[in-house]
Amino acid sequence: MTAVATSGEIKAGKASRGLAAPSWLAAWLQATPLLLILGFFFILPILTIIVVSFWDYDFAGLYPDFLTMNYADTLGSWVTWKTYLNTLKFTAITWALTLFIGFWVAYFLAFHIRTTTMQMVLFLVCTVPFLTSNIIRMISWIPVLGRNGLVNSTLIEVGIIPQPIEWLLYSDFAVVLAMVHLNTLFMVTPIFNTLMRIDRSLIEAARDCGASGWQVLWNVILPLAKPGMAIGSIFVVTLVMADFSTVQVMSGGQSASVALMMKNQMSLLQYPAAAANAVVLLVVVLLMVAAILRVVDIRKEL
Amino acid sequence: MTTETKTATPEKGISRRTLLKTGAAAVGAIAGSGAITGFPTIWAQNPITLRQFGTGVSNINAIAEKCKEDLGITLEMTATDSDAAAQRAVTQPDSYDIADIEYWIAKKVFPSGVMQPMDVSKIKYYDKIVPLFIDGKLKPESVVAQGTAPHTVGFVEAQDSKSFAKAPTQWMTLIPTIYNADTLGIRPDLVGREITTWADIMDPAFKGKTAILNIPSIGIMDAAMIMEAMGNIKYADKGNMTTDEIDQTIDFLIKAKQDGQFRAFWKSFDESVNLMASGEVVIQSMWSPAVAAVRSKGIACKYQPLKEGYRAWGGGLGLAAHLQGAQLDAAYEYINWYLSGWVGAYLNRQGYYSAAMETAKAHMSEDEWGFWVEGKPAKGDILSPEGKVMEKAGAVRDGGSFEERMGKVACWNSVMDEDRYMVRRWNEFIAA
Numbered sequence: 001m002t003a004v005a006t007s008g009e010i011k012a013g014k015a016s017r018g019l020a021a022p023s024w025l026a027a028w029l030q031a032t033p034l035l036l037i038l039g040f041f042f043i044l045p046i047l048t049i050i051v052v053s054f055w056d057y058d059f060a061g062l063y064p065d066f067l068t069m070n071y072a073d074t075l076g077s078w079v080t081w082k083t084y085l086n087t088l089k090f091t092a093i094t095w096a097l098t099l100f101i102g103f104w105v106a107y108f109l110a111f112h113i114r115t116t117t118m119q120m121v122l123f124l125v126c127t128v129p130f131l132t133s134n135i136i137r138m139i140s141w142i143p144v145l146g147r148n149g150l151v152n153s154t155l156i157e158v159g160i161i162p163q164p165i166e167w168l169l170y171s172d173f174a175v176v177l178a179m180v181h182l183n184t185l186f187m188v189t190p191i192f193n194t195l196m197r198i199d200r201s202l203i204e205a206a207r208d209c210g211a212s213g214w215q216v217l218w219n220v221i222l223p224l225a226k227p228g229m230a231i232g233s234i235f236v237v238t239l240v241m242a243d244f245s246t247v248q249v250m251s252g253g254q255s256a257s258v259a260l261m262m263k264n265q266m267s268l269l270q271y272p273a274a275a276a277n278a279v280v281l282l283v284v285v286l287l288m289v290a291a292i293l294r295v296v297d298i299r300k301e302l
Numbered sequence: 303m304t305t306e307t308k309t310a311t312p313e314k315g316i317s318r319r320t321l322l323k324t325g326a327a328a329v330g331a332i333a334g335s336g337a338i339t340g341f342p343t344i345w346a347q348n349p350i351t352l353r354q355f356g357t358g359v360s361n362i363n364a365i366a367e368k369c370k371e372d373l374g375i376t377l378e379m380t381a382t383d384s385d386a387a388a389q390r391a392v393t394q395p396d397s398y399d400i401a402d403i404e405y406w407i408a409k410k411v412f413p414s415g416v417m418q419p420m421d422v423s424k425i426k427y428y429d430k431i432v433p434l435f436i437d438g439k440l441k442p443e444s445v446v447a448q449g450t451a452p453h454t455v456g457f458v459e460a461q462d463s464k465s466f467a468k469a470p471t472q473w474m475t476l477i478p479t480i481y482n483a484d485t486l487g488i489r490p491d492l493v494g495r496e497i498t499t500w501a502d503i504m505d506p507a508f509k510g511k512t513a514i515l516n517i518p519s520i521g522i523m524d525a526a527m528i529m530e531a532m533g534n535i536k537y538a539d540k541g542n543m544t545t546d547e548i549d550q551t552i553d554f555l556i557k558a559k560q561d562g563q564f565r566a567f568w569k570s571f572d573e574s575v576n577l578m579a580s581g582e583v584v585i586q587s588m589w590s591p592a593v594a595a596v597r598s599k600g601i602a603c604k605y606q607p608l609k610e611g612y613r614a615w616g617g618g619l620g621l622a623a624h625l626q627g628a629q630l631d632a633a634y635e636y637i638n639w640y641l642s643g644w645v646g647a648y649l650n651r652q653g654y655y656s657a658a659m660e661t662a663k664a665h666m667s668e669d670e671w672g673f674w675v676e677g678k679p680a681k682g683d684i685l686s687p688e689g690k691v692m693e694k695a696g697a698v699r700d701g702g703s704f705e706e707r708m709g710k711v712a713c714w715n716s717v718m719d720e721d722r723y724m725v726r727r728w729n730e731f732i733a734a
Contacts, residue, residue: 061393079726142580146581147582170565170566170582252566252568252582253516253569254566256733261729261733268518
C-alpha cells in the first residue's frame, strides 16, 4: 500500500514538473480544439477548392491537372464582369439602406427607450421574423408584390393606379427589397450593442459644452458607433455578395449574381469552373472586408 | 432539377400496396393476378437484388414494390437529376446494375463502354414496343423528328459494339420506359385568343407575361421551336445546332429579354406552377404534370397543342456491362415483366406513355384507355395511380390521342456537339 502510494506521489510530482517545464505546451493544447475545427472545416475545404480550381473536367469527371483555363475562362468573359458588377450594385444599395435603417432603429432602441426591460423586449420583437426561415420570408413577398398581389390590387381598388405596377415583382426593386428585409437585423444588432456601451456622461458633457442635438450625433455618437457599423457592414456585405436564392427568386431568374453563376456551373457538373469562380469571389470579399477594417479599427474602438 | 438524391428500397409496405390496389380496383383494372403467372419463381428461393439508378421511373416506388411482389427481385432505386445520372453512368459503372437514363444521356454514355446491349430475342414483348423506338416512325408515313430521336441511339451493331446502328439490329441499348410530348401551357381565361403556334409566346400582346424554362439543354430547344415558328431561321437539326445557329438563337432571346417580353425564367416544377397559378404569366414552357397541378387548384390551364408540333423526351432502362449469369437473367426477367403491362398501365395513368401500349391496355379500364390514349372524353372521373381524381367526367386530354400527340413530335431532347458553347451563351442570356 505505502509503496504504491509513494510511487503514485513520485509520479504525480514528476508529472507536474513535466507539465510545468514547456510552458508553450499548455497554450498549444488550449488552442488545439479551435485549430482542429478551423483546420478541418475551414482551411481544408478552401484548400480543396483552390486545388480543384486548377483541374480539367468534362461531363464525366474531374481530372487532376494544373491549368489556368478555368481562371482564364472566368476572368476573360464579359458575363463574369457584368455579373460581378450586378452583384456589387446589389451589395452597395443593400448596404447603404440597411446601414441607414439599422442605425436609426438601434438609435431609437438605445436612446429613446428608457427602461432596459423595454429595450430588450423591443429588440426581441426585431428578431421575431427570424423565427421563420429566410426562404419563407423571401417567398412571402411574392403574393404581396405580384401582378395580382396585395399591393397592386389594393392600389387599383382605391383608384390610385389604373393598371398593376409591373416592376414590383421580378425586378431589381424586388431583389433589393428582399435583401434589405433579410439583412437589416444584422446591422441593428452590432450597432445597438455599441450604442449601449457609450458612456452617457459623454453626451451630457457635450450638451454642457453647448453642442446641439445634431452636433452630439455627428461628433460623439457616430464616431463611437463606428465599430458596430463596421461589424454590421461585414455581415451584410459578405451575405449579399454570396447570395443566390434571393436574386434567383425575386428577379424571377432575370438577374444574375456571382453565386448563382456558380450554382449553374455546379448543376452542370463543371466543378472546377465553379471552384475558380469561388476563389475569385473569396478574394473579392476578403478585399472588401479588409477595406472595411482599414477604415475602422474594430479592436481599438471596442 | 434538384441535385437531391434519394434512395428507396421497397419494404413490406402493406398499407401502401393495399391502397394502390384499392385505387386500381376502383377503376376496375386489376387484372394483375393474370399477368403474374408464367414468370418463374426461382428468385424467391435465390434472392436477387438489382440496383437501379436514374431520372425517370426510378422515382416511382410503386414499381419496385410490385416487382418484389411479382418476381421476388428486390429493386434498389436511386433517383438523381439528369446531369448527375450521366456522370454516374460513366464514372461509377460498378455502382449500378440497371441505368434508367434518357436517350440523349445514352448518346453520351454508351460509347464509353460501361453498358451492354440487350439481345432482342430474349425480350418477350419486343414486337409490342412502339415503332417510334424502333425506326423513329409512329406510323409508316410519319416523319422522323430532329434531335436525339430514340431510334438513332436505340441499337448498336453487335453485342460488344460501342457504335450506334443506323437500322434496328439484334442489340438494343435501352428499353423505353417513360416518354411524353411537351408543349406550351396557357391560361385560356387570360390569353384572350386562340393560341396555335410556338411563335405566339413572342406576341407583343403578352409582353411581360411569358416565361421559358432556365434549363439550358431544354430551354434552347423551346427557343428553337419559337425561332423556327417565327420564320427567323431554318435549323438543319434543332437538336444539334452549329455555333452560328446557337448565336442567332441566343441573340434573339437576349433581344426579347431586353424588350421585356419575359416575366421570369423558371428552373423548378413548382416555380412554373406558381407563375401560372398566380397569373404572372399567361403563356410559358411547361411540363404536363405542372399543368395538372395548376388545374388541381381550380385554375384553368391548358397544355396547348401547336401546329409546329411537340418537343418530346424519353427515357429507358439499360444494362450495366458487368451484369452476368443469374443477375443478367434476372435483369432480362425484370425487363420482360416491365413490358408485360402492369407498369405500362401505371405510367399511362400518370399521363406519360409506356413502351408497349398493347400490353398496358389489358391493365387499364376502357374509360381510362379512352381518356389517356385514345383522346376520348372521360365517362367517369379519371384517377391517378394513387387514387386522386385527376380529371372529372367529360374531360378530354389536351392534344388528344396518343397518335395525335406522339405523331407530331418535331424534335427530341438532345445533347449537342457544341454543348459547352451553348451553355456559355445561355449564361450570357441570363446575365444580359
